[in-house]
Amino acid sequence: METIVLKFGGSSLADNIKLNIVANKIIDFYNRKNKVIVVVSAQGKTTDNLIKEAKELSLNPDKREMDVLLSTGEQISISKLAILLKRLGYNAVSLTGWQAGIYTSEENQEAKVEYINTERIEKELNDGNIVIIAGFQGISDKKDITTFGRGGSDTTAVAVAAAIKAAHCYIFSDVDGVYSTDPKKVQDAKKIEELSYTEMLDLSNEGAKVLHNRCVEIAEKYNVLIETGSTFNNNIGTQINGKMEESKVKSIVKNDNLFLITLKYDTYSADMINELYFSLIDNGIRMTNMVNNSSSSFNVSFTIKSSDLLKFQSLLEGTLAKFSTSFTNISRISFVGYGIMNNDEILTNILKILDMNSIDIFSIQIEECKISIMTKEKINDKILEELHHELIN
Numbered sequence: 307m308e309t310i311v312l313k314f315g316g317s318s319l320a321d322n323i324k325l326n327i328v329a330n331k332i333i334d335f336y337n338r339k340n341k342v343i344v345v346v347s348a349q350g351k352t353t354d355n356l357i358k359e360a361k362e363l364s365l366n367p368d369k370r371e372m373d374v375l376l377s378t379g380e381q382i383s384i385s386k387l388a389i390l391l392k393r394l395g396y397n398a399v400s401l402t403g404w405q406a407g408i409y410t411s412e413e414n415q416e417a418k419v420e421y422i423n424t425e426r427i428e429k430e431l432n433d434g435n436i437v438i439i440a441g442f443q444g445i446s447d448k449k450d451i452t453t454f455g456r457g458g459s460d461t462t463a464v465a466v467a468a469a470i471k472a473a474h475c476y477i478f479s480d481v482d483g484v485y486s487t488d489p490k491k492v493q494d495a496k497k498i499e500e501l502s503y504t505e506m507l508d509l510s511n512e513g514a515k516v517l518h519n520r521c522v523e524i525a526e527k528y529n530v531l532i533e534t535g536s537t538f539n540n541n542i543g544t545q546i547n548g549k550m551e552e553s554k555v556k557s558i559v560k561n562d563n564l565f566l567i568t569l570k571y572d573t574y575s576a577d578m579i580n581e582l583y584f585s586l587i588d589n590g591i592r593m594t595n596m597v598n599n600s601s602s603s604f605n606v607s608f609t610i611k612s613s614d615l616l617k618f619q620s621l622l623e624g625t626l627a628k629f630s631t632s633f634t635n636i637s638r639i640s641f642v643g644y645g646i647m648n649n650d651e652i653l654t655n656i657l658k659i660l661d662m663n664s665i666d667i668f669s670i671q672i673e674e675c676k677i678s679i680m681t682k683e684k685i686n687d688k689i690l691e692e693l694h695h696e697l698i699n
Contacts, residue, residue: 635683646677
């Protein structure tokens, strides 16, 4: 018997009708003589609602207590699914992160899996149970509940698959694979049959909402075969594996959740850069693409996520108050495909289209599997459609 891991996202578990669809999919895998581990997210908008409720109590809720609160969403999912499977005549057991032996670092809301004690999972599998594990959560050595950040149930699934040496890890959601671009924005988007870990990691890091980036890192390290697919059909999905085949552009991601920040001050010293950097880090704001525009005065540009803008604005009233500041919502378009840095024609075609549309470029970053272009303002999705038509056949 092979051991497999199935992961189901929140949209797949949103109500009792969908829970029954998920249960039948699990039963199908179980009846094929597999040992089945299921990892689940919180139902629907549960996590968003819990965050909203917490912020009605405090604008800056304590991170430890937020992890205690947010972990309850996944616990509701595991118990409901176990109840349903038992009613349908199948042995099932629900396990929280700590019951499943998932030990993590101590960072609340951004914890990393350190090791998994698989003893309880293996016992339940050997007893013939379908094991249902709460995703997104674990426990630190201090016995505190921790969470992995949004999308962290993917990380749970792949980490468990690696620890248990599962033959396959399936990631199910409401889409049936990874596409050449966002199919909600471009009608001609094509499903990709196969991606390397490196390509998938680039897509995740650039904002493609398919897989949590840390889960891809774990999959690559432990050579876990991932297949993404839909909960609601049996179409062939996208396989994520270690194969690296040179190609043209496989997928294009447009990320509009970025702000370009510029800080200015009359005088300049290297210490001011350090002061800025540590001020942002200490407040949980991650900057990228920093550019020092002057050697005679302080004129620094960098980007932050839209979700960090409120925290940044609060710093402007405190530690960063001396700087004059401007910020603009911008876009970053990333083109992913192994070997594309060696194909000059690709960048030439990209720049031609951007030029024809009078797009002002802030920066260009070229890597082996990725070309990323940052614009100086947010751009229309129509550009994405033009680029997709030109670069992906």
